[in-house]
Amino acid sequence: MDIVKFTKDSIFQKIKAWYIDESSVTLSEKDLKRKDRISHAWSLRKNNKYSPSQVIQIVVRDHNVSESTAYRDYSMAMNIFGDLDQxxxxxxxxxxxxxxxxxxxxxxxxxxxxxxxxxxxxxxxxxxxxxxxxxxxxxxxEASVYKLNLPRGAKNMLEAMFQTGVADFNNITAQDVSWKEVDNNEEDTEDDGD
The missing domain is CATH 1.10.287 (Helix Hairpins)
Structure with missing residues (x-):
């Protein structure tokens, strides 16, 4: 398993952060368009009482985006502002x-x-x-019995600690896992219809 380090926030994270504190994030022109679509989808659903499918069609028509982009925007609106159906x-x-x-x-x-x-x-x-x-x-x-299979190195390390009677997990020799840095965020490369 690789651990991925992100160098920048996704569009969703940026827009959500903007709604929490406008001065915390600077939105690009593309992000502002998406923010407008998200707030439009929310207002259509909340104020005009349109169904989710009607909201999608109106967003496609009014903002000239694909249906898949409109569905993503609708989903973001429900995640940011709260799911109205529930x-x-x-x-x-x-x-x-x-x-x-x-x-x-x-x-x-x-x-x-x-x-x-x-x-x-x-x-x-x-x-x-x-x-x-x-x-x-x-x-x-009921009580459960679990059988754990440890790698040989970990098993030997634990057996050596148990020989002394005390298992001190703060002083074990451990090694960090490898990770790789990702330059581009996958969400930014998706077709946004712009």
Whole structure:
């Protein structure tokens, strides 16, 4: 396994850093165009309530980019600003749960037990209570036996340390792994449609 040292940030990292602190990063003209596409995709999804596929088509049309670039921009927008689909589902479930609970309480006060039971059934259907009770797998709590095969050099080193009775991992003779420096970032070489 090689360790790669990056010499510069990806476009995603630069744009995210710019949104956190505008003075921390200088964006190139290409990066500014992508930032505009990302914010446009986000605003279409959030403010205009377009579906993801509609947002992609509008970004392709308005910014004259390929669909693959529009999909990457949409994905970046969801990563930078937050995935609206997940937020909406959780928020809607919470609103529905509260509404069903209020209906249940009103029905119970009026003495309408049948409607109260239906409200509780609807409330219960929003949550998967059976799933949360079965999340613990008893087999995973049992003791496990692992057999580790160490390379000969590491095995000899550990056996030598165990001879003294104490294993001091701070004073072992270790060697750094090799790494290579990468000049170009792969994301910068992708077709951005510009």
């Amino acid at each position: 937020v909406n589902v959780a928020a809607e479930r919470l609103i529905l749960a509260e509404s069903y609970w209020n209906l249940y309480q009103m029905s119970l006060k009026k003495g309408n037990e049948e409607t109260a039971r239906k409200c509780l059934d609807s409330y219960k259907s929003l949550f998967n209570f059976a799933d949360t009770e079965q999340k613990i797998d008893p087999k995973k709590l």
